[in-house]
Amino acid sequence: MDCPDSSGQLLGNTLKQFVWINQHMTPSRRLLRRNVLRQMRADPSREWTMLDIGSGGCDLAIWLIDLCRQERISLVITCIDHDSRVVEFARQRLVNYPEIILHQGDALALLSKSPKGNWDFIFSNHFLHHLTTPEIVHCLHLVVLACREQCIMSDLVRSRFSYFLYSVCAKLLLRNSFAYDDGRLSIRRSLTKKEASLLVEADPQLQSLCVHSAIPGHFVFWNPQ
Numbered sequence: 001m002d003c004p005d006s007s008g009q010l011l012g013n014t015l016k017q018f019v020w021i022n023q024h025m026t027p028s029r030r031l032l033r034r035n036v037l038r039q040m041r042a043d044p045s046r047e048w049t050m051l052d053i054g055s056g057g058c059d060l061a062i063w064l065i066d067l068c069r070q071e072r073i074s075l076v077i078t079c080i081d082h083d084s085r086v087v088e089f090a091r092q093r094l095v096n097y098p099e100i101i102l103h104q105g106d107a108l109a110l111l112s113k114s115p116k117g118n119w120d121f122i123f124s125n126h127f128l129h130h131l132t133t134p135e136i137v138h139c140l141h142l143v144v145l146a147c148r149e150q151c152i153m154s155d156l157v158r159s160r161f162s163y164f165l166y167s168v169c170a171k172l173l174l175r176n177s178f179a180y181d182d183g184r185l186s187i188r189r190s191l192t193k194k195e196a197s198l199l200v201e202a203d204p205q206l207q208s209l210c211v212h213s214a215i216p217g218h219f220v221f222w223n224p225q
Contacts, residue, residue, distance in 0.1 A: 008085065010176065010177055010178055011085060011086075011089075011178065012089060013176050013177040014177040014178045014179050014182070015056060015057040015086065015089050015090075016057070017174055017177050017179050018056055018057055018059055018179075019057070019059040020173075021174070021179065021183075022059055022060055022125065025166070025169070025216060025217075026125060026126070026154065026216075026218060027154060027214035027215060027216070027218050027220070028060055028125045028154055029060070029063060030214075031152050031154060031214065031220065032060065032064055032123065032152070033067070035150055035152060035222070036050065036064070036121050036123070036150065036152070037064070037067060037068075037071075037073075039149060039150065039225065040068070040073045040075065041071065041073070044071065044072060044073050044074075046074070047074040047075075047076065048073070048074065048075045048076070048120045048121070049075070049076050049077075049078070049118075049119045049120045049121070050064075050075060050076070050077045050078070050119055050120060050121040050122070050123060051077075051078045051080070051110075051111075051118075051119040051121070051122045051123070051146070052077055052078070052079045052080070052123050052124070053080060053107045053111075053122065053123070053124040053127050053153075054080070054081055054082075054107065054124055054125070054126065054127030054130070055079035055080060055081050055090065055102075056081060056086055056090070057086065057089055057090050057093065058079050058090040058093060058094060058097075058100060058102065059093075060123075060125060061077045061079050061097075061100050062093065062094070062097060062100070064077065065077065065097055065099050065100060068099075075099060076099050076100075076101065077099060077100050077101070078101045078103065078119070079100055079101065079102050079103065080102075080103040080104070080105060080107050080110055081103075081104060082104070082105065082106060082107070083104075084104050087102060087103075087104040090102055107127070107139075108135070108138065108139055108142065111139070111142035111143065111146050112142055114142075114146045115146075116145050116146065117145075117146065117147070117148035118146045118148075119146060119147060119148065120147075120148045120149040120150075121147065121149055121150050121151070121152070122143050122146060122147040122150075122151040122152075122153075123151070123152050123153070123154075124152075124153045124154065124155075125154050125155075126154070126155055126156060126186060127153070127155070128153060128155045128190075128191075128221075129155050129156060129186050129189045129190040129191070130189075133191075133199070136191075136199065137199055137203060137206075140153070140199075140200075140203075140206055140209065140221060141203075141205050141206070144205065144206065144208060144209065144223065147223070149225060150222070150223060150224070150225055151209075151221070151222065151223055152220060152221075152222050153220065153221040153222070154214060154218050154219075154220045155190055155191070155218060155219060155220075156186055156187050156190040156217060156218055157187075157190060157191075157192060157193055157213070157217050157218055157219050158187055158188065158189075158190040158191060158192050158195075159187075159192065159217070161217075162187055162216075162217035163184060163187045163188070165216075165217065166183055166184065166187060166217070167180075167184055170183055170184070187217075191219070193211060193213055193219045196211045196219050196221065197211045200221070208223045209221050209222065209223050210222050210223070210224060
């Protein structure tokens with residue numbers, strides 16, 4: 001789906017399927033509800049900010065803003081994705097969401113230009129496996145500096161079990177899209193939890209981060225408050 005000449009129809013189908021994938025096959029909603037939403041509830045009178053890196057179709061940002069509206073919490077989410085076609089798809093869904101600011105571009109470049117503590121929360125879902133290991137470390141350095149409260153960087157765990165389970169589920173449930181092939185490729189490109197933990201342990205600038213397992217088949221870089 002990252003190829004610029006890939007099928008627009010299949011890309012659109014994939015982005016629509018991400019809503020179901022993120023609800024049932026990732027821990028993202030649970031992580032946002034348990035950590036970000038819980039902290040905002042403790043001080044609902046202030047305006048909160050979040051950066052969503054590799055935001056795709058913005059389904060998670062939309063879901064979180066809907067929750068915030070119900071609870072009268074003020075949250076502004078900046079979403080960034082590098083793919084212009086994905087951004088255009090997302091832009092059509094955000095007409096009624098002025099709380100979501102959408103950018104097309106390089107997330108690392110945006111982070112490198114950001115002041116220290118520029119966002120209360122920084123979140124990503126399935127972004128890190130698109131980077132090389134040195135780029136992941138660089139990204140985490142930037143995130144730690146730009147995040148005022150909590151960062152939650154969730155990604156797939158590379159394991160045979162995750163690969164097998166996803167292959168079976170996606171083959172049955174995710175048709176007419178890139179989700180089956182791209183998801184399997186993403187798992188192969190991801191880190192193991194041990195590899196992620198070693199990155200944090202080896203780098204003094206990342207000592208504020210913990211690495212946690214998150215069901216199903218994910219790990220999370222997180223700085224608990």
